[in-house]
Amino acid sequence: MSRRAWVYGDDVNTDLLAPGYCLKLPIEEMAPHCLEAHDPNFAGNVRTGDVFVAGENLGLGSSREYAAAVLKYLGIRVILAKSFARIFYRNALNVGVPALFFPQAAEIKIGDDLDVDLIHGTIRNKTSGKNYSVKVIPPRLMEIIDSGGLIPHLEKQFARGK
Amino acid sequence: MAQTLVQKIIAKAAGCATVNPGDMVTCGVDLLMLHDGSGPRRLLPQLKKLQAGLWDASKIVIITDHFTPPADQESAAMLKLTRDFVKDYGIENFHDMQGICHVVLPEFGYLKPGMFVCGGDSHSPTGGAFGCYMAGYGWTDVAGIAVTGETWTVVPQTIRINLSGRFAPCVSAKDIMLLLCRTLGMNNSFKVVEYGGEMIAGLSVQERMVLTNMATELGCETGMIAADEVMLGHIRDHGGVVDNDALAWSSDADAGYEAVHAIDVTALVPQVAAPHSPANSAPVVEYSGVDVDQCYIGACTGAKLEDLRMAAQILKGRRVSPKTRLLVAPASAITLKDAVADGTLQILTEAGAILLPTACGACAGLGAGVLAEGEVCISSTSRNFKGRMGHVESHVYLASPYTVAASALAGHVMDPRDIMAGTMGVGNEVLS
Ligand code: SF4
Numbered sequence: 001m002s003r004r005a006w007v008y009g010d011d012v013n014t015d016l017l018a019p020g021y022c023l024k025l026p027i028e029e030m031a032p033h034c035l036e037a038h039d040p041n042f043a044g045n046v047r048t049g050d051v052f053v054a055g056e057n058l059g060l061g062s063s064r065e066y067a068a069a070v071l072k073y074l075g076i077r078v079i080l081a082k083s084f085a086r087i088f089y090r091n092a093l094n095v096g097v098p099a100l101f102f103p104q105a106a107e108i109k110i111g112d113d114l115d116v117d118l119i120h121g122t123i124r125n126k127t128s129g130k131n132y133s134v135k136v137i138p139p140r141l142m143e144i145i146d147s148g149g150l151i152p153h154l155e156k157q158f159a160r161g162k
Numbered sequence: 163m164a165q166t167l168v169q170k171i172i173a174k175a176a177g178c179a180t181v182n183p184g185d186m187v188t189c190g191v192d193l194l195m196l197h198d199g200s201g202p203r204r205l206l207p208q209l210k211k212l213q214a215g216l217w218d219a220s221k222i223v224i225i226t227d228h229f230t231p232p233a234d235q236e237s238a239a240m241l242k243l244t245r246d247f248v249k250d251y252g253i254e255n256f257h258d259m260q261g262i263c264h265v266v267l268p269e270f271g272y273l274k275p276g277m278f279v280c281g282g283d284s285h286s287p288t289g290g291a292f293g294c295y296m297a298g299y300g301w302t303d304v305a306g307i308a309v310t311g312e313t314w315t316v317v318p319q320t321i322r323i324n325l326s327g328r329f330a331p332c333v334s335a336k337d338i339m340l341l342l343c344r345t346l347g348m349n350n351s352f353k354v355v356e357y358g359g360e361m362i363a364g365l366s367v368q369e370r371m372v373l374t375n376m377a378t379e380l381g382c383e384t385g386m387i388a389a390d391e392v393m394l395g396h397i398r399d400h401g402g403v404v405d406n407d408a409l410a411w412s413s414d415a416d417a418g419y420e421a422v423h424a425i426d427v428t429a430l431v432p433q434v435a436a437p438h439s440p441a442n443s444a445p446v447v448e449y450s451g452v453d454v455d456q457c458y459i460g461a462c463t464g465a466k467l468e469d470l471r472m473a474a475q476i477l478k479g480r481r482v483s484p485k486t487r488l489l490v491a492p493a494s495a496i497t498l499k500d501a502v503a504d505g506t507l508q509i510l511t512e513a514g515a516i517l518l519p520t521a522c523g524a525c526a527g528l529g530a531g532v533l534a535e536g537e538v539c540i541s542s543t544s545r546n547f548k549g550r551m552g553h554v555e556s557h558v559y560l561a562s563p564y565t566v567a568a569s570a571l572a573g574h575v576m577d578p579r580d581i582m583a584g585t586m587g588v589g590n591e592v593l594s
Contacts, residue, residue, distance in 0.1 A: 011348070011439070015547040019554070020527035023199065024229075024236045037554040057349040060381055061547060062526070063200060063284040065300035086351045086383050087284060087298050094302035138186060140314065150302045151208055154309065158212060 003049050005112040006042060006076075007105075010055035014088065017059065018066035027066065027073050034070045048075035051116065053108045055081065059088020068092040078116045080105055080123070080134075093141055096149030100134050118142070164414035166320040167386050168354045171295040171411070175278035183420075185317045192277040192294075193221050194307050197263045199228035199528075200282035202247035203240050204301035205308055216251055217311035223255040223272055224248055225263040228528055230521045261494025261520045264288035264375065264462040268367075269496050271402025275389035275411035280307050285462055285544065287382065290374035291367060292397060293389035293411045298378070318352055318383050319420035320413070324359035327428030332578040334472060335369040336464060336542070336562035338425065339376035340433035340443040346423070348441050350381045353420065356413065357387050361427060367396040368468040375463050376544050379440040388412030432578055434540070435560040438548040446565055449575045453485070456539040457570035458551070459563055460491035460518070461525040464542025467500045469493075469563040474509040476567035476581050482514035485573030488566075489531045491518035515570075527551050533558075540569045 016038045022030040035042040052071055058081035059067055068091035071079065079092055080102035092099040098118050108114070108125065115124040121136040137145060147153035163180050165173065173181045175189035196205070201224055209215070216222060224244065232238035241258075248256045257266050264285050267273060275293025280286070282304045289296030297315075299307065307313050325338070346355075355377045362370065370387050377385025387393070389411040394404050413419075435443035459465055459473050470492060482488045490510055492498040498520050501507040511517060518524075524531030525543045533539055533552030539559070541551065546558035559575060568578035 013547045015545075015550050019549050021549070021552075023526075023528070024234075024240070037548050057351065057381060060348055061284065061545065063282065063286075063298045063300050065204070065302060068300070083349060083351060085381055087300055089351075090303055091300035094300060094306075140186065150306050151211055154212055154214075154306060158214065 014061035014067040060085040094150040198226040208305035287384040288375040291370040325361035327426040335372035343440040458541040461543040463544040465493040472563040473567035477513035483573035488570035
């Protein structure tokens, strides 16, 4: 499975990820517009398993969950950023996409082949040969990821409760 | 141990005596606010999937504002879904087309000091002007809260802003926030900004709401202001009931802040943020003369009664330049009623303002007043990201209602102090 890196800078905001003029559309119709004002190549070329790498304050702006959901819909399986806007970070976990704080994000180049180990908090850049260690997602939030997102996580909890 | 205001509220919501920044806790939610965009249309499928009901319908408030009044069939369907949901789930706290959620919520006295409030919208920090913790959540978080009545949080650090001095004419809370977007930046995630200092005591609640509203642009989890008599009086005037010990909701004197900043507003001048970021701000003179196709006074940030009055001060007896258009979308039905009653609206419309519905409208590029390719707008809203108010190749400058109104008279970005100083004649004699 391909794990190519898509690499962006600081302040990639929710209006870029999920433009306001698409908010009435179902996700499959909104998806082609993801990042179109920033990188028109992204939505058409991203493949399942790819990694989204960004700089500071990824996902600043609106609470629209589409901003995270559309990345998942397009195939992104891990998000790495120097820092995240709080609502975007929560949204990513809630839709089941792990989001890791990655201070060295700027060392990753577009198309690098990345191996991300969520359990041990390691990132291997197979293209450059460099290894990184990052903070793991707190166990309590990792349970949400492992369930595939907050809704399936709650489904499990409710099933257990019954 | 000394606690900040946010620590005290989270401790209470989590059922702990005290909490420390960095602790991950589960909080019981006192109130959940949803709007038509983030609310039932997203919640319903998730409730069905979970085969669950609401944790407490009496603690949920639903306000329609993003797609109101419906301009197309999709919007109409969304609003119908919202109304059906409200009926089916027995939600009594429903405000349909009464204005923008963050303004309507306190108009009906829902917020009071010490509450832990969740909102399905990024500008939920506005509620912090009422001494509560109010943060924004995406729709899956909202679904989780709606069925369980609780959510996790990591106790945030607090950035304290001490305000002193008095505003010069034509300067307002919006200018403080545009300045802070530049100086503090927009990446203060997982932190809270708390406003205090002697200047706050004399600041109206509606102006305080601008400070907390734009905590969002600072990237903060929320903005907070400690309880005081001005706040409690405002809450009571709007039908809210405050607890006897409400004034206790403030940070301890020796509480640990991550940073403390002092701003003397006396020397502050009107600020303008250029496209495409609120952090791209500078004193208005930097952008004076930039031609504007549209001037927009709207949003939870900049269209409350006091905002409209600021615009009216500038527009009184003058005419909007034929080179531009001035659109005014009052923030709520109550705002509109009050602006009619005190004559503010007449001043605006006599100056040539075009009145739009009391809704989010063009602020998020959803309703009436969106921009075409290449158009430039100066706006009293809070966010000017690329494509925010319409076409991806449109340009939005952010400013206070004073500055937007002044620019409407000139047809270009204009320092409102020059209008007030009478350097511009009545009519359209624009100095250039
Ligand atoms: S007015 Fe604008 S910022 Fe305020 S809630 Fe509506 S869309 Fe959001």
